Amino acid sequence: MSAGHWRGATALVDTNRIAKFGAFYAAEYRIRNMLKWWQAIVAFGIGNPLLYLTSIGIGVGSLIDKNTNGAGPDGVKYLAFIAPALLATAALQGTMEEVTFPVVHGFDWRKVFFAMHAAGLTGKQVAQGVIISAITRSVFTVSVYWAILWAFDAFSSPSALWLIPIEIYFGACFAAVMMAVSAYMKEDDGWFAIIGRFVIAPMFLFSGTFYALSTLPLTIRWVGWISPLWHATEIGRYFSYDHPISSTMLLVHFGYMTLLGIAGLLVANRKFALRLAA
Amino acid sequence: MPDDQIVPRLTLVPNPENQTQMIVAQNLTKVYGDFTAVAGIDFTVAKGESFGLLGPNGAGKSTTMRMITATLQRSGGDLTILDKDPDKFGPQIRAHLGVVPQADNLDTELKVHENLYIYGRYFGLSRKYLTKKIDELLAFAQLEDKRNSKVDQLSGGMKRRLTIARALVNEPEVLLLDEPTTGLDPQARHVLWDRLFRLKEQGVTLVITTHYMDEAEQLCDRLIVMDQGKIMAQGSPASLIAEHSSPEVVEVRFGSDRNAAVAERISHIGDRMDVLPDRILIYAQDGEAALAEIISLGQHPVTSLVRRSSLEDVFLRLTGRTLVD
Ligand SMILES: Nc1ncnc2c1ncn2[C@@H]1O[C@H](COP(=O)(O)OP(=O)(O)OP(=O)(O)O)[C@@H](O)[C@H]1O
Ligand SMILES: [Mg+2]
Numbered sequence: 001m002s003a004g005h006w007r008g009a010t011a012l013v014d015t016n017r018i019a020k021f022g023a024f025y026a027a028e029y030r031i032r033n034m035l036k037w038w039q040a041i042v043a044f045g046i047g048n049p050l051l052y053l054t055s056i057g058i059g060v061g062s063l064i065d066k067n068t069n070g071a072g073p074d075g076v077k078y079l080a081f082i083a084p085a086l087l088a089t090a091a092l093q094g095t096m097e098e099v100t101f102p103v104v105h106g107f108d109w110r111k112v113f114f115a116m117h118a119a120g121l122t123g124k125q126v127a128q129g130v131i132i133s134a135i136t137r138s139v140f141t142v143s144v145y146w147a148i149l150w151a152f153d154a155f156s157s158p159s160a161l162w163l164i165p166i167e168i169y170f171g172a173c174f175a176a177v178m179m180a181v182s183a184y185m186k187e188d189d190g191w192f193a194i195i196g197r198f199v200i201a202p203m204f205l206f207s208g209t210f211y212a213l214s215t216l217p218l219t220i221r222w223v224g225w226i227s228p229l230w231h232a233t234e235i236g237r238y239f240s241y242d243h244p245i246s247s248t249m250l251l252v253h254f255g256y257m258t259l260l261g262i263a264g265l266l267v268a269n270r271k272f273a274l275r276l277a278a
Numbered sequence: 279m280p281d282d283q284i285v286p287r288l289t290l291v292p293n294p295e296n297q298t299q300m301i302v303a304q305n306l307t308k309v310y311g312d313f314t315a316v317a318g319i320d321f322t323v324a325k326g327e328s329f330g331l332l333g334p335n336g337a338g339k340s341t342t343m344r345m346i347t348a349t350l351q352r353s354g355g356d357l358t359i360l361d362k363d364p365d366k367f368g369p370q371i372r373a374h375l376g377v378v379p380q381a382d383n384l385d386t387e388l389k390v391h392e393n394l395y396i397y398g399r400y401f402g403l404s405r406k407y408l409t410k411k412i413d414e415l416l417a418f419a420q421l422e423d424k425r426n427s428k429v430d431q432l433s434g435g436m437k438r439r440l441t442i443a444r445a446l447v448n449e450p451e452v453l454l455l456d457e458p459t460t461g462l463d464p465q466a467r468h469v470l471w472d473r474l475f476r477l478k479e480q481g482v483t484l485v486i487t488t489h490y491m492d493e494a495e496q497l498c499d500r501l502i503v504m505d506q507g508k509i510m511a512q513g514s515p516a517s518l519i520a521e522h523s524s525p526e527v528v529e530v531r532f533g534s535d536r537n538a539a540v541a542e543r544i545s546h547i548g549d550r551m552d553v554l555p556d557r558i559l560i561y562a563q564d565g566e567a568a569l570a571e572i573i574s575l576g577q578h579p580v581t582s583l584v585r586r587s588s589l590e591d592v593f594l595r596l597t598g599r600t601l602v603d
Binding site for chain 2: 006007008010013015017018019021025026029032033036052099111112114115116117118119120122123273276277278
């Protein structure tokens with residue numbers, strides 16, 4: 001290391017480039033870490049749908065189909081009914097996992113985010129990096145899940161292909177909210193457990209996943225209406241078989257998720273910047 | 279104590295106007311709630327200079343450091359880093375600095391060379407550049423044979439060297455180190471000092487905080503002595519000692535129950551005296567002569583030591599407290 005080839009950061013580092021691509025540099029860190037666990041990610045990405053499909057889709061499904069003569073909820077076989085819900089669940093849950101734990105990790109455990117920030121990334125770019133890496137993983141998870149559903153003959157319409165980009169998008173919108181929530185968390189303040197038990201779990205239970213939401217009494221049905229999973233599932237059913245949705249409701253589903261995503265990003269951007277500069 | 283010695287404004291080492299100023303702080307202030315951590319300090323760091331912030335725990339060193347690395351927003355005053363205001367150009371400034379924080383934030387899951395690579399990527403540096411640079415940096419940090427080790431497996435001194443190497447990946451205009459050697463054993467500290475000295479010789483601008491006066495004396499051309507968020511003195515180590523202390527110090531111990539009584543009897547000796555619980559310090563032009571005078575008065579210390587005056591003495595003089603407790 002001699003002074004000879006010391007060019008100096010001003011000549012070496014292009015700050016305009018960082019301003020443009022900083023979010024991807026932040027994502028690169030996380031994606032590299034993910035790649036270290038690729039076997040686990042692949043195994044889980046394939047094992048998870050197989051497990052659900054054989055147990056619920058086929059096991060429970062054959063029971064229900066027998067009792068309903070193959071015209072279960074929504075008038076389709078049970079596997080077709082729950083396939084979009086399973087895919088939506090995988091998309092939302094998978095993306096969520098990539099923004100909750102890694103965010104706490106980035107702020108608290110090893111302070112990775114502080115290193116990124118000290119190097120010139122903004123709080124906003126660090127937050128965007130988290131979302132980008134979460135989406136990267138979800139592209140894989142959702143595609144694999146979709147392919148397995150397709151192999152099990154769970155879709156009756158070719159428009160089901162739309163589910164891949166849509167569920168990835170809905171997953172990202174939901175993840176933005178969860179990222180904002182995670183930015184307020186401290187490593188061991190127990191909030192994760194509380195949110196998991198009282199927000200996430202009910203949301204996954206009362207979103208019309210395993211049965212139509214309309215079978216629930218109105219007193220709990222609202223849980224489904226605000227639940228991102230219900231919106232993601234409804235859209236999923238629309239595209240994978242002839243589940244009727246008015247164009248107004250289509251807009252509502254997309255609008256609701258998009259608004260959640262924007263709100264999540266705005267809150268997260270702000271909180272990331274504040275925490276990194278405190 | 280005359281006023282001008284409490285808050286000296288003049289530096290004895292010239293900091294010429296025509297030199298490029300890398301950092302200019304005027305009345306720099308940081309307030310947390312109603313607690314003032316940094317209370318309006320003024321200093322400049324010139325290009326190529328090695329500048330120190332010396333002070334005890336809680337003096338406000340890290341707070342100052344974080345403000346001048348553009349990672350903590352100031353509450354007041356003016357601050358220019360690399361000719362820019364960090365409130366407006368934080369990311370641009372940070373991209374051109376090298377930062378070694380007080381607590382290492384290496385990624386312990388990644389290998390040594392991966393830590394350097396990924397940090398370089400935050401600056402958008404190319405794979406080609408980084409491949410070559412990482413070899414250089416590992417050699418510089420004497421970590422070549424740890425290249426593929428996990429960070430977890432490194433000693434404290436090695437981690438510190440890796441953090442410094444990491445901070446150099448973008449060839450920073452200023453390298454800022456917050457307590458680079460705290461917690462290291464003497465051997466590891468000397469290795470680190472040697473590395474920092476090389477950088478200094480190459481003309482890298484350094485800013486170092488420390489509460490070790492020997493570290494400040496070794497590494498800093500110029501420093502500020504901080505206490506309770508204020509600057510107590512500034513100048514080169516030699517000029518600070520010349521200004522605030524006598525050339526030599528005699529340390530004598532008479533046993534803790536006798537120190538105070540003896541102190542009264544020998545108080546006329548030397549330029550000045552400090553009575554600490556365990557020893558008496560006598561500041562003198564000639565230490566040996568002062569010690570001889572004490573003994574000629576019939577006072578025989580249990581132990582005695584004549585040494586050159588240090589920044590520790592300057593600090594004690596300015597604040598009435600020792601630097602490291
Ligand atoms: N985020 C914060 N909120 C409130 N007070 C703070 C915060 N950070 C630092 N302080 C206080 O500001 C003062 C200066 O802290 P700072 O970390 O700058 O000291 P320091 O000189 O670096 O000390 P040390 O040698 O222990 O590292 C301390 O009294 C500290 O408690
Ligand atoms: Mg500190």
